[in-house]
Amino acid sequence: MLDAAQRGESALLIAPTGGGKTLAGFLPSLIELAGQGEARAEGLHTLYISPLKALAVDIQRNLEQPIAEMALPLRAETRTGDTPQSKRQRQRRQPPHLLMTTPESLALLLSYEDAPQIFGDLRCVIVDELHALEDNKRGDLLALGLSRLSSLAPQCRRVGLSATVAEPERLARWLSPDGKGGGVRTVTGDSGAAPDIKILETQARLPWSGHMGVHALPEVYELLRDAGTAIVFVNTRAQTEIVFQELWRINDDNLAIALHHGSLAVEQRRKVEAAMARGELDAVVATSSLDLGVDWAAVDLVIQVGAPKGSTRLLQRIGRANHRLDQPSRAVLVPANRFEMLECRAAVDAVTEGTLDGIAETPGGLDVLAQHVLGVACAGPVDPAALYDEVHKAGPYASLSRRDFDDVFDFVATGGYALGNYEKFRRLFQTADGLFTIAGPNVARDYRMNVGTIVEAPTLKVRMGRGRVLGEVEEHFVNYMTEGDTFAFAGRLLEFVEVRETDVITRPGRGDAPAVPAYMGGRLPLSTHLAVRVRATLAEPKRWRNFSGQVREWLDAQLWRSVMPSADGLLVETFPRGNKQYLVAYCFEGRNAHQTLGMLLTRRMERMGLKPLGFVATDYVLAIWSLEAAAQVDQLFAEDMLGDDLEAWMAESSMLKRTFRNVAVIAGLIQRRHPGEEKSRRQVTFNSDLIYDVLRSHEPNHILLRATRADAASGLTDIRRLADMLSRIRGRITHRELERVSPLAVPVLLEIGRESVYGAAIDELLGENAEDLVAEAMTGSDVKELPLV
Amino acid sequence: MSLPDHDMEPAAPVDGSASCTLAGARIVADPSGAILLRDARVLVVADLHFEKGSAFAARGDAWLPPYDTSETLARLERLCRHHQPQRVVCLGDSFHDLGGPGRMAAGDLARLRRLVARHDWVWITGNHDPAPPSDLGGMAAEALDVGRLTLRHEAATGMVPSGEISGHFHPKAAVRTRGRRISGRCFVTDGHRLILPAFGAFTGGLNVLDPALAALLQPAFRVFVIGKQRLFAYPHHQLAPEPPRL
Structure with a gap:
């Protein structure tokens, strides 16, 4: 790093967390500034950009120490949305030597007329957590900002700091001053000891479906009791609440267990982070809100409840445990259902073999x-x-x-x-x-x-009575609530009272089970890389040896009743159930792509006269039900659905x-x-x-x-992934006409009613409601057919 | 389930319209958001809000696509062609603001003039357009009586009218079905008054359960929600309130 700095080259440092990356990024600047002595110029020398405000503040604090030790008369300051107006103005007139900020604050600074003066003497810009920025719009904005900086300060070199990623050359391209990868030296840090990852083999019955993992929480609790400090990562905010509640219910040892997710009030999150930093907590249940951020030395166990969805993400989460390179990080994966068991196995194999998720390259927005x-x-x-x-x-x-x-x-x-x-x-x-x-x-x-x-979905503040704010929920979550509904939030059971202006007014709920299954916040689809591994595992029975009896039994039964999906083809099963015809497609392309596929297939089935009624998509499987059975499956999955059908669907798609x-x-x-x-x-x-x-x-x-x-x-509809799949499976579709539901299809059918179900067009839903009412009026009782009798 | 005495006939499946009676007059509600007084061959539309897009652009607030006027015009032309009314009544707020006619593209202006010239056209004045442009043709009025019905921009307060048709509020309604919330523009009536949805391409709406609207109606009101192809009738107690907005 120092060598690159002396030559004025840009550098990309890739190292796991805990490798002292951030300091390595700053060191050349501190040395240079120290070396200038009395001749040191005023003005901004080094700009540090982090995706998290909290990280910018933390880094500034951490720099105070070496600056004091080296007795350097340097000013290191932060500038974020929280910085007072007076300080911000002063920073424009007299910039500090070192400024810690965020992509948005940089964009704002660059929009002032005095930007050339502020940045004219800049020598170095450091981008932290680059892996969390390069494939999204915040990263696009920052990349444009860096280009601007290069015009204002051509002498300025760039430093990127990143966790381990699948394709470092992509990051180098992102970081490079020419946008093509030139002029950047990539330095790869010591990867440290290999992590020690286990998959929890539950003694309980492994559920067929569901994502909460509640069945295994007594076993998770045992792990927490034996560990020092642990982070329990989950996949959705709703899951944090449920796991947190359940752990406290069985918390006989009074462990200090806290809760952390993106919907909580900022002060509450800061409090948890501070307690964590002081080593006062035994465990914190968290979502991706803790994927990035301030390092905690004390964490010695990471537990992932629910499948990790991607190997890169798993590796980064594991990296949150044990920030010492010479000792392995310890992690335990807790699959929430049977398919997740397959996925967890795939993720562990991927981490062990060092293969990470590739990200499809998307051009800037x-x-x-x-x-x-x-x-x-x-x-x-x-x-x-x-x-x-x-x-x-x-x-x-x-x-x-x-x-x-x-x-x-x-x-x-x-x-x-x-x-x-x-x-x-x-x-x-x-x-x-x-x-x-x-x-x-x-x-x-x-x-x-x-x-x-960052365009937030409209949110509402959740208040206890008229008093304190507990956090925020998305508007659509509240749409479905009526007075008296209970839901878990901020670690407690709340009862919905009413919505007043922009506040959700609540009171403490009674009972112990929330009635409303709560909100989806922060769900990622299964990565392509893990999907390939899961398919490969399914296709090869000799790989099942590592699975527990109940999983093997499930897979063996599938072989007996139907077939296994192949590694690179597509298995489609059709069977009747009740008075409906089901079609289950084992695509393994993630929920977003499956939802798009569901929309497109139902359109096509409509035209074929199959009278589709609805569908449900999981990360692994898509299930559609209709009045008539689907035949000609090849035709159904033909690639041309991405033409006119897609265009027509896009016209009305809410996504x-x-x-x-x-x-x-x-x-x-x-x-x-x-x-x-x-x-x-x-x-x-x-x-x-x-x-x-x-x-x-x-x-x-x-x-x-x-x-x-x-x-x-690439986003919510994941059309590109769908297109890749449709072209891959052409001529490789296996269609099984079964007499009844197959073992592998059970999980997705159980999701019906739990997941959002996409049904007929608006008119039909409205019409159906009207017909329901007629039926209600005629029979005087509520006749409803359950999807799974 | 008891229905209010001013019950509407079921939505007619053929053209998606629905009909009701108001103060004894037969009224056909069209899925476009217009109503027809067939006996009198009168077509009524509310809240066209011509040039809403350009009003925002002129203020520097937003670059809304400048196609709302031509879109609204096209819908109106189609409607007139189809129903061949003798008289067309626009229930006020025909222009989004007083500067609207001045910003209208020449082509749109010519189309509007032709349309007005072909009918007995009445511009009811609204709060957005207290003085409709004088050079478009047609006549301006604050209110208009057609038979026993009174047509005005905003429902009169402090009285229970006998047969009033108005606009102004851009009513919409929401229902919950199968865990989904579906909302859309709607007609709303309590048998004494009928409030039309906004016809303009960029016009949003106010939930009929909002106190400002509900206060004008007898408690047992009904709505016709505009679906993609047809209207759907609901009594008020089946409607869902508006989710709060930031």
């Missing part, structure tokens, strides 16, 4: 680019050609075409509509020298109010509309709503669905619709 273009214009007049050259050097935008750039630029200037109706309301004006400048100070003000790429809403907010088509101004700005809250519909029918190729489709390919 055009919505983020639009935001950046406006930000640059806020700082001063822009020459589009020069800006294109600059943007092009950012890794995610290395393949950006000039046409796309020009369309984005035009969008920023006038909305980019073919009609050119908004010429007279331009946001960017061309001046006599050919440069573009913002129309007025309100444009810059609006930009600064809307900066950032596409949600994606569009995010794109529209990030790109600045719609302004964000800010707390406190809900009332006054009500007039600028739109139904983005209406906008999507109108835009789609009048200008289907508008830049924001292109951006939406690009997002959809």
Whole structure:
């Protein structure tokens, strides 16, 4: 690292957590600053960027010590959304030597006219937790910001710090000043002792379905009792609450067990983190909110309840235990159901063999680019050609075409509509020298109010009575609640009272089981890499030896009653049940891709006259039920469903509309709503669905619709993964017509009613409700058919 | 289940419309959001909000697609072609703001003029457009009587009218079915008054259970929710409230 620094080269340091990465990143800067002695210039020398505010604050604190020890008269400061206005202004006038900040705060700083002065003397920019930024929109924004910095301070070198990843060369490309990987030296840290990972073989009955893992919690509790400090990772926020409640119910030894997830109030999270840092906790139940962040030396056991969904993620979570390289990290995986047992095995094999999840490379978001273009214009007049050259050097935008750039630029200037109706309301004006400048100070003000790429689903504060705020929940969660419903939140059972303004008013709930199964927050789909491994395991019975009796029994029964899915083909089973016909497809492509596939297949089945009624998707399997049995399965799964059907479905897909809403907010088509101004700005809250519909029918190729489709390919709809699967399975589909449900199909059928079920079109649902009412009125009793009798 | 005495006929499956009577007059509600007074050959639409998109662009608030006017016009043209009314009544807020007509594209303006010229056109004034443009043709009025019915922009308060048709509130309604919440624009009526959904392409809505709207209606009101192809009738007690919004 030092050598790279002395040569002025950029560097990428890849090492597991606990390797002292962050200090290694700063060391060259401290040495250089120390060496300058009295001759040391004022001004910003090193910029540190972290995805987490808390991490920026922590690093600043940790740097105070070496700075004091070296007796250096250096200023190291943080700048985040929490920094007081007065301090922020002072930082612009007299920047500290070392500044710790976030991607959003950097974007804001770059939008000021004095950005060239602030950053002119910058020598080094350090990006921490790079692996958590490179494949998302925050990373896109940061990459554009780095490109800007390189124009303002060509002498500045870049340092990237990352956990172990599958393809370091991708990170190097992202980090490189030319966006192609040039000028970056990759340094790989010692990987330390191999982790010690076990899979819990429960003595209880391993459930067929469900994701909570409650069956194994007594055994998890035993592990906690024997460990020093442990983190219990789970996959969803709802699961944190349930696991936490259940552990406390059996907490006879009064272990100090805490709770941590992204919906909790910030103060509460900070309190837990601080107690953890002081070593006061025996265990904390957490979601991905603890995947990144401040290191805790004391953690000596990581427990993952529920399958890890990806080997990279598992490795990073395991890395949270034991920050000493010479001792193995200890981890225990606790599968919540039978398929998860297969997945856990695949994940352990992957970590042992050192294979990690690849990430499909996605080009930088055009919505983020639009935001950046406006930000640059806020700082001063822009020459589009020069800006294109600059943007092009950012890794995610290395393949950006000039046409796309020009369309984005035009969008920023006038909305980019073919009609050119908004010429007279331009946001960017061309001046006599050919440069573009913002129309007025309100444009810059609006930009600064809307900066950032994180578009939260509308949330409501959860309050105890009228008193303290416990945290936040997504609006759609509350939609389904009525007074008296109970739900688990912030480690307690709450009873829903009412919604007042933006608050959910609750009181302590009675009883011990929450009635509402709670919210989905933070669920990731199964990675492609693990999916391949799971399929390979299923296809080879000799690999089943490691499984417990109940799992082997299940798999053997499948062999007897049907067949196993093959490693690279697709098994489709059809069977009647009740008065319905079921189709179960063992795709293993993750929930998002399966949901899209479910939508497309039901459309096609509708046309084939099969009268589909609904479907349910898990990470492993898709099940569809219909009135008529599906035959011609090859035809059903033909790739051309990604043509017109996809296009037609996209027109009405709520997922596409949600994606569009995010794109529209990030790109600045719609302004964000800010707390406190809900009332006054009500007039600028739109139904983005209406906008999507109108835009789609009048200008289907508008830049924001292109951006939406690009997002959809990898995001909620996972179309790309679906396309890969459809082409892989062509000619390799095995169709089994069974007389009844197969053992492997049981889990997905049990999910019906538990997972969201996607059924008929809106009209039919409305109609069905009306018919229900007629039936109700005619029979006087509630006749409902259960899906699994 | 007891139904209010002003019960509506079941939604007609053929064209998706539904009909009801208001103060003895027969009214056909169309899935487009318009109503037809067939006997009088009158078509009524509410809250067109022409040039809403450009109003936001002009204020620098948002680059909404500038296609709302032409979209709304197209819907209106289709409706007029299909039903061939003698008279068309726009129940106010036809333009999103007073500057609207000035921002309208020449092509849209010409289309609107042609449409107005072909009918006996009435612009009811609304709070967004207290003075409809004088150069478009048609006549302006604060209210209009058609037979026993009174047509105005906003429902009159402090009285139970006998046969009033209005707009202004952009009513929408939500129902829960199979754990899903489905909401849509709707007509709402209590047998004395009928409030139309907004017709304009960018117009959102107010839940009929909102006190501002519910206060105008007799307790046992009904709605016709606009589905993709047809209308769906619900009594008020089957409706779901609006989720809170930030």
